[in-house]
Amino acid sequence: MSWWWRLLRRKRVETELEKELRFHLDQYTADLIGRGIDPAEARREARLVLGGEEQTKENCRDARGTRWLEDVAADTRYALRLLRKDRAFAAVAIMALGLGLAVNNTQFTIVESYCLRGLPIDDAARVVFVTMRDAKGQDARISQAEFEAFRDGVTSLAGTAAFTTTTVAMADDGGAAERVQRTAMTANAFSLVARASANRP
Amino acid sequence: MPEKSDLPQGTLDLLILKIAALGPVHGYAIAQRLQQVSRDVVQVPQGSLYPALHRLENRGLLAADWKETETGREAKFYRLTRKGRTQLESEAASWERLTKAVGLILRLAEEGAE
Numbered sequence: 001m002s003w004w005w006r007l008l009r010r011k012r013v014e015t016e017l018e019k020e021l022r023f024h025l026d027q028y029t030a031d032l033i034g035r036g037i038d039p040a041e042a043r044r045e046a047r048l049v050l051g052g053e054e055q056t057k058e059n060c061r062d063a064r065g066t067r068w069l070e071d072v073a074a075d076t077r078y079a080l081r082l083l084r085k086d087r088a089f090a091a092v093a094i095m096a097l098g099l100g101l102a103v104n105n106t107q108f109t110i111v112e113s114y115c116l117r118g119l120p121i122d123d124a125a126r127v128v129f130v131t132m133r134d135a136k137g138q139d140a141r142i143s144q145a146e147f148e149a150f151r152d153g154v155t156s157l158a159g160t161a162a163f164t165t166t167t168v169a170m171a172d173d174g175g176a177a178e179r180v181q182r183t184a185m186t187a188n189a190f191s192l193v194a195r196a197s198a199n200r201p
Numbered sequence: 202m203p204e205k206s207d208l209p210q211g212t213l214d215l216l217i218l219k220i221a222a223l224g225p226v227h228g229y230a231i232a233q234r235l236q237q238v239s240r241d242v243v244q245v246p247q248g249s250l251y252p253a254l255h256r257l258e259n260r261g262l263l264a265a266d267w268k269e270t271e272t273g274r275e276a277k278f279y280r281l282t283r284k285g286r287t288q289l290e291s292e293a294a295s296w297e298r299l300t301k302a303v304g305l306i307l308r309l310a311e312e313g314a315e
Contacts, residue, residue: 016267017251020228020277024247027229050247059252065259 010070017060025050123196128157161189213245213253215296218281218289221263227276228254254279262288 025046032042050056061067083090121127130150134140142150142162151160163185171177208216220231232250235243257263262285268278281289 016277019275021247021251023227023274023276024229024232024251026274052248056248056251059248060255063252063256063259 159192161186161192215292221279221281225278225280227278
């Protein structure tokens with residue numbers, strides 16, 4: 001019998017174990033009676049000598065090698081029984097778990113699409129970011145003229161686009177003004193990114 | 202009644218395999234035979250015999266069938282598998298080697314004490 005078979009037929013295995021130990025006890029008792037000992041006395045002595053039947057059974061179950069699975073099954077049954085008994089607790093627990101899962105899932109989706117996957121550019125390796133630093137190593141602004149000189153002078157790039165981000169105040173009629181981030185970019189920026197996707201080898 | 206000796210660790214498995222090699226046998230008969238053949242020196246309590254049998258069955262060294270005994274009762278008979286026979290041969294050989302070596306050492310110790 002393989003171990004999973006024994007696991008499926010747990011009841012039968014238990015009955016057989018009981019039967020096997022019972023046979024041993026009866027056989028021993030019969031032998032004692034055969035030696036001329038009074039039957040009641042023989043039965044008592046056999047029990048005494050063999051002793052610890054539950055312990056023997058436990059050790060046999062351990063020897064079977066499916067003990068951990070049986071324990072997991074028993075623990076699961078116990079947990080389900082408890083949950084069924086205390087429905088209010090079960091409802092709260094399930095809701096808390098569900099909420100936790102939902103929050104986690106949302107966070108992962110956001111992080112995945114913005115931080116891990118990045119922009120949907122097929123050939124992202126061909127896209128480079130060029131910036132300028134001042135003497136102190138900080139980002140410096142590039143003027144329109146500087147950008148145009150760079151764009152016309154560079155030969156190793158298929159195209160060049162520029163963008164700039166500034167903070168502005170916006171308000172509609174009568175509403176309070178709000179600070180917003182505004183990004184302006186050259187008209188060719190989208191088509192350039194699209195080309196990085198279309199030009200795949 | 203002769204003095205009982207505790208079996209060294211792992212020896213019980215070897216003895217069970219040996220008895221099972223002689224033909225299908227149930228747990229009670231294994232205990233009886235071990236006691237008879239060893240002239241009462243080896244007495245295996247039920248508490249160690251059956252876990253050992255189940256362990257050996259689990260490792261595929263023994264296989265078991267339910268059969269009727271001469272008295273008409275059903276009992277679980279153990280027999281040696283091919284894997285069990287290989288195991289028995291290698292363990293018996295290593296036991297022989299070990300006891301011979303222990304004997305050599307013990308004799309040497311006595312000569313040295315004179």
